Amino acid sequence: MENRSDKKDTSSDKRELHQARQGASNLGAPHLPEMLLNIEDYHKVAKTKLTKPAYHYYANGADDQVTLKDNTESFKDIRLRPRVLVDVSNINTKTNLLSGRHTIDFPIMIAPCAMQGMAWPHGNDNRGAERATARAAASMNTLMVVSSFSTTSMQEVIQPVRKDHPNAALWYQLYVVKDRKLTEDMVKKAEKCGYGAIVVTVDASGIGNREPEIREHFKLPQNLSLPNLIVKTKDGETHSDVFSSVIDPSLNWKDVDWLRSVTHLPIIVKGILSSEDAVLAVKHGCAAIIVSNHGARQLDMVQSTIDALPSIVDAVKDCGVDIYVDGGIRRGTDVLKCICMGAKAVLVARPILWGLTVDGEEGVKKVLGLLKKEFEKAMMLCGIQDVKDCNRDYLLRYNKYSKL
Numbered sequence: 501m502e503n504r505s506d507k508k509d510t511s512s513d514k515r516e517l518h519q520a521r522q523g524a525s526n527l528g529a530p531h532l533p534e535m536l537l538n539i540e541d542y543h544k545v546a547k548t549k550l551t552k553p554a555y556h557y558y559a560n561g562a563d564d565q566v567t568l569k570d571n572t573e574s575f576k577d578i579r580l581r582p583r584v585l586v587d588v589s590n591i592n593t594k595t596n597l598l599s600g601r602h603t604i605d606f607p608i609m610i611a612p613c614a615m616q617g618m619a620w621p622h623g624n625d626n627r628g629a630e631r632a633t634a635r636a637a638a639s640m641n642t643l644m645v646v647s648s649f650s651t652t653s654m655q656e657v658i659q660p661v662r663k664d665h666p667n668a669a670l671w672y673q674l675y676v677v678k679d680r681k682l683t684e685d686m687v688k689k690a691e692k693c694g695y696g697a698i699v700v701t702v703d704a705s706g707i708g709n710r711e712p713e714i715r716e717h718f719k720l721p722q723n724l725s726l727p728n729l730i731v732k733t734k735d736g737e738t739h740s741d742v743f744s745s746v747i748d749p750s751l752n753w754k755d756v757d758w759l760r761s762v763t764h765l766p767i768i769v770k771g772i773l774s775s776e777d778a779v780l781a782v783k784h785g786c787a788a789i790i791v792s793n794h795g796a797r798q799l800d801m802v803q804s805t806i807d808a809l810p811s812i813v814d815a816v817k818d819c820g821v822d823i824y825v826d827g828g829i830r831r832g833t834d835v836l837k838c839i840c841m842g843a844k845a846v847l848v849a850r851p852i853l854w855g856l857t858v859d860g861e862e863g864v865k866k867v868l869g870l871l872k873k874e875f876e877k878a879m880m881l882c883g884i885q886d887v888k889d890c891n892r893d894y895l896l897r898y899n900k901y902s903k904l
């Protein structure tokens with residue numbers, strides 16, 4: 501495929517891959533795929549397979565990437581406080597979303613991710629990528645949020661997957677565009693073709709300053725397009741040009757009311773970082789909120805999401821809205837910390853892209869399976885039988901050894 505090249509490997513990438521393989525053979529494993537033991541292993545291999553511009557678009561954050569590092573590092577400041585002699589012979593991770601509208605097998609969902617076509621390892625049918633991600637989510641009985649900037653149209657993602665998995669749970673992520681007619685059309689189309697909710701992203705009034713992708717002259721490859729937005733990038737135009745020309749920075753709470761008036765679907769706001777905005781989301785009738793800093797790709801220097809979560813949970817926990825969180829979740833223990841902190845479920849983005857790059861649908865399934873297994877093990881070893889029993893008594897603030 502023209503947008504992927506092994507020639508672009510740097511010597512340090514090769515060294516990392518070699519080390520992953522060495523690690524594999526040291527443990528006596530027969531071949532590489534079985535040695536991809538965790539998300540970071542998938543990341544290392546994906547890095548060797550993607551073009552440099554695509555890798556940098558996927559991996560990096562804004563400005564000095566302080567928040568990018570914080571998103572993962574902040575999990576280390578929270579430690580677990582297990583209980584023992586609890587019967588954990590049957591762990592229950594089933595999770596109800598939106599007052600029973602969906603049930604997923606485990607509380608890990610796929611975050612909206614633009615332009616997955618660059619992470620597609622199987623040739624030139626560029627509609628394969630998001631379909632593979634959707635199929636993987638459905639076969640693992642979890643949920644995928646499809647991006648407005650998907651390289652496969654929203655109908656072409658949902659229709660084939662629903663043939664094999666009639667109950668596949670998918671939500672549509674909405675970027676409200678300046679053309680409100682097009683926005684309304686997208687929402688109505690999503691409702692008509694079976695999406696279960698509209699996830700409106702509210703932390704992207706403009707695109708963040710992501711220097712590594714600018715340095716790499718990242719552009720959407722010519723064989724890919726953005727069909728939901730009816731946009732085909734013109735020669736020389738970057739995704740960031742497209743973004744600025746279509747996205748509406750005037751978006752405000754009144755538009756959330758307007759969105760509710762044009763659809764029966766639940767509205768979920770994605771990109772909440774303050775308790776004040778969480779309360780406003782409830783007031784404006786949102787069914788759920790996603791605590792998110794957009795994978796640290798928008799405003800650098802904001803709080804990590806696991807640090808932002810507790811005050812938001814405290815502000816709206818009794819209001820009947822689901823609280824989800826994303827950002828830097830790479831281990832089952834990270835998931836457990838989020839759920840114990842009060843989130844109903846988490847979302848992951850980059851790990852999914854690494855799985856997709858390494859092995860398409862199978863790779864996404866493996867990544868979801870790894871996180872699920874790690875999460876179950878963390879619950880078991882923490883003495884938690886059911887996700888409903890997760891609470892802050894299982895958490896300690898590491899630096900002070902104090903209870904949260």
Ligand SMILES: Cc1cc2nc3c(=O)[nH]c(=O)nc-3n(C[C@H](O)[C@H](O)[C@H](O)COP(=O)(O)O)c2cc1C
Pocket residue numbers: 557558559571611612613614647648649673701770792793794795796797826827828829847848849850851
């Ligand atoms: C390559 C990439 C593309 C993304 N595209 C979108 C998008 O189209 N819409 C959106 O709301 N969020 C988008 N996000 C943000 C994710 O949905 C999510 O908030 C964040 O990346 C989660 O953090 P993680 O990547 O550390 O798991 C994107 C993230 C990445 C890495």
Ligand SMILES: O=C(O)C(=O)c1ccccc1
Pocket residue numbers: 614649704707739740743794797
């Ligand atoms: O990259 C992103 O995070 C994102 O949301 C996006 C989507 C499309 C165009 C530009 C940015």
